[in-house]
Amino acid sequence: MSITSAQRPDVQEPWRQEPMRPAVRRLARPRPSRTRTGDLLAVAGFIVVVTLGIWWQHGGLTGLLAGGVSTLSGIGQVFGLIAALAALGGLVLTSRPRFIERRYGQDSLLAAHRWFGITTVLALLVHAVADTWAWGAATGGTIVTGLVDLLANQAWMVAATAGTVLMIVIGLSSWRRLRQRIPYETWYFVHLTGYLAVLLGFGHQLTLGADFATDTFAFWWWSALFIATAVFIMYARIGDLLRSLTRRIYVTAVSREANGIGSLHVSGPGLRRMRVAGGQYFNVRVMTRDLWWQAHPFSVSAAPTTSGIRFTIKELGEDSTSILRARPGTRVVLEGPYGVFTVEQAGGAPVVLVAGGVGISPIRALLEDCTPQQRPIVIVRVRDERDVAHRQELERMVEARNGVLHVLAGRREWFTRNDPFSPDILRTSIPDIAGRHVFVCGPASLESAVMTGMRKAGVPTRNIHHERFGV
Ligand SMILES: Cc1cc2nc3c(=O)[nH]c(=O)nc-3n(C[C@H](O)[C@H](O)[C@H](O)COP(=O)(O)OP(=O)(O)OC[C@H]3O[C@@H](n4cnc5c(N)ncnc54)[C@H](O)[C@@H]3O)c2cc1C
Structure with missing residues (x-):
């Protein structure tokens, strides 16, 4: 009696196998600029x-x-x-x-x-x-x-x-x-x-x-x-x-993250040859009847891979709200990536990452690019604990990189009286602050408070990096 391959687990039948899915890999990082x-x-x-x-x-x-x-x-x-x-x-x-x-x-x-x-x-x-x-x-x-x-x-x-x-x-x-x-x-x-x-x-x-x-x-x-x-x-x-029009990229899902914040997940064959670093952003054009004529800048909020890019978006106005209603399968045109708010700026030095509200988006992606030697200290400023997007991911990544996560939740008035970014508090709570690079993204008022506090605490200006969410 002959034995069929179905009965013999050691015999492979390629035609019965699931089609091979290419392995998911991190997209390559942008090449360093040679412009002087x-x-x-x-x-x-x-x-x-x-x-x-x-x-x-x-x-x-x-x-x-x-x-x-x-x-x-x-x-x-x-x-x-x-x-x-x-x-x-x-x-x-x-x-x-x-x-x-x-x-x-x-x-x-x-x-x-x-x-x-x-x-x-x-x-x-x-x-x-x-x-x-x-x-x-x-x-x-x-x-x-x-x-x-x-x-x-x-x-x-x-x-x-x-x-x-x-x-x-x-x-x-x-x-x-x-x-x-x-x-x-x-x-x-x-x-x-x-x-x-x-x-x-x-x-x-x-x-x-x-x-x-x-x-x-x-x-x-x-x-x-x-x-x-x-x-x-x-x-x-x-x-x-x-270049952006020839890349085939589509919405794959929309997910809820926190109060008034959601994520747009996109993917497609157009991603494969892209070079993107955590902290960079794209001008995102969602090709629906109402939105195709305008592009909005959004930062990638996780390490971009061949299987997809995630944008974490705050429902600020009409368009950001409509973008988070896009259906899976909707074509998306991504112009970019742009920006130099990337971990390369730190040159391997330890870092402090400060996010206010949806500024968590590039900060979350930057954290993923940090190494355990950089012992990232992540400070997230929100009005309410429920406003922290991607909290579990942050906790997991901080732990894996020998870092710490601080969530500063509360009303602005309280923080004005008890400034967490005063030089004294910064020096006491982060003794090696002067040797760290600081990345900050959030409302202009938070950015300027952080930048002033950090400078006074001894961080050289050239080691403070910020991404502005406005024009
Ligand atoms: C470099 C960069 C990265 C950003 N990354 C993120 C992110 O990851 N997540 C997130 O939620 N938001 C991000 N933003 C902000 C986001 O682009 C705006 O919140 C969004 O465009 C608001 O659009 P709206 O029509 O819903 O709101 P509106 O109420 O029309 O506008 C709200 C604010 O956004 C500004 N804005 C509106 N349209 C644009 C545009 N096309 N380009 C630039 N600014 C615009 C307006 O000047 C206004 O100050 C980023 C902005 C910049 C400049």
């Missing part, structure tokens, strides 16, 4: 020196020092150049070029973009007033007659004026007091018109700009700067968007 600050400053310096060199060669400095209308016109010219260069620099910074973003992080780029924006608007105002005034004075009139004459008789001046008005509106909409009153989406779309504003100003620079109208080299230098900026932005922004 010196190189970037050299490129920026070269552009500024050549541009000002052209201005100087055309007698810009002599005119500036000549007095009267010439001085006014010289001020207008030089501030026009400053405004244009700052605007181009600002656009480059906000286009999230990977090789720069990986080095400094998106929030530093946005902070720098803000300064470039302020410079652009202020320089533009000086340029517009000085040049219009000089134009009016040169024809024996006033600033008003100068403006009327420019608008009526000079090519591209209507466009340039529209661009200036747009820039001022963008500047005003970013003024913190106004920014907090307008919905994020309105602010964002107003901000997008910055590209148009820069473009509208370009024509009058070539036709009226004393430096570019008559000098072929200067004309091509200036045109090349604008073309190079446009190509750079398209490469960085559209490249990122296209």
Whole structure:
């Protein structure tokens, strides 16, 4: 009698076996950035020196020092150049070029973009007033007659004026007091018109700009700067968007974590080739009829693996609430990852991780990347014990890494009177505090209290890292 393989456990029948599931593995970490600050400053310096060199060669400095209308016109010219260069620099910074973003992080780029924006608007105002005034004075009139004459008789001046008005509106909409009153989406779309504003100003620079109208080299230098900026932005922004659109990633589940906090779990073949570290974030676009047109930044809240990424999300407004209602199978577009809020910043040193509310999201993922040698001290600040998301995971991971978890629950008023981040309390409760790196993520007030306390307790500023959840 022959014996069938079904009766013989040692005989394998491949066709009867479950299809092989590829092993789940941690996604690779992003490659370290090779960008050097010196190189970037050299490129920026070269552009500024050549541009000002052209201005100087055309007698810009002599005119500036000549007095009267010439001085006014010289001020207008030089501030026009400053405004244009700052605007181009600002656009480059906000286009999230990977090789720069990986080095400094998106929030530093946005902070720098803000300064470039302020410079652009202020320089533009000086340029517009000085040049219009000089134009009016040169024809024996006033600033008003100068403006009327420019608008009526000079090519591209209507466009340039529209661009200036747009820039001022963008500047005003970013003024913190106004920014907090307008919905994020309105602010964002107003901000997008910055590209148009820069473009509208370009024509009058070539036709009226004393430096570019008559000098072929200067004309091509200036045109090349604008073309190079446009190509750079398209490469960085559209490249990122296209890459994200080609990755197939879907919602796999939504889970409840704590009061008003849930998790969005996503997965798909698109994850396999991604490089992500705990603490980084993606701009998440959930492709439903209501949500596809907007992307919201969310940090990964667990070590990303080939089987999925988890985002822990607080139901703050309409969109975050709707995102947590997405059905399994819904397509998700992930742009990123972005940010340098990763464990690499600590270079293996012991760490203190501080989270406020949903700031637990990147802190939880960072904790997973810590080693037992880093003995992580995790401090979670919440109003109510029930607000701590992923508590069991935190306890398990802290224990496995020789760390400690402190939950500070209570109302803000109590903590104001008994500040847990006062230097004395920090030094007493964490004796080796000065040798630790600190990672903090939470509301701005918590972040600043932690950063001030840590600095006073002896932690060097460069060892304090924070992720800002606002713009
Ligand atoms: C780098 C980063 C990482 C973040 N990680 C997380 C996270 O892991 N979990 C979490 O719950 N939240 C996170 N946030 C905050 C989250 O993006 C906002 O709470 C969310 O976008 C709110 O959207 P909403 O329309 O529901 O709320 P709204 O009431 O419309 O907005 C609430 C606040 O979020 C800001 N906001 C709204 N839309 C955006 C947007 N597209 N981009 C930037 N800010 C926006 C608004 O300016 C406002 O201050 C992160 C933010 C940043 C900048």
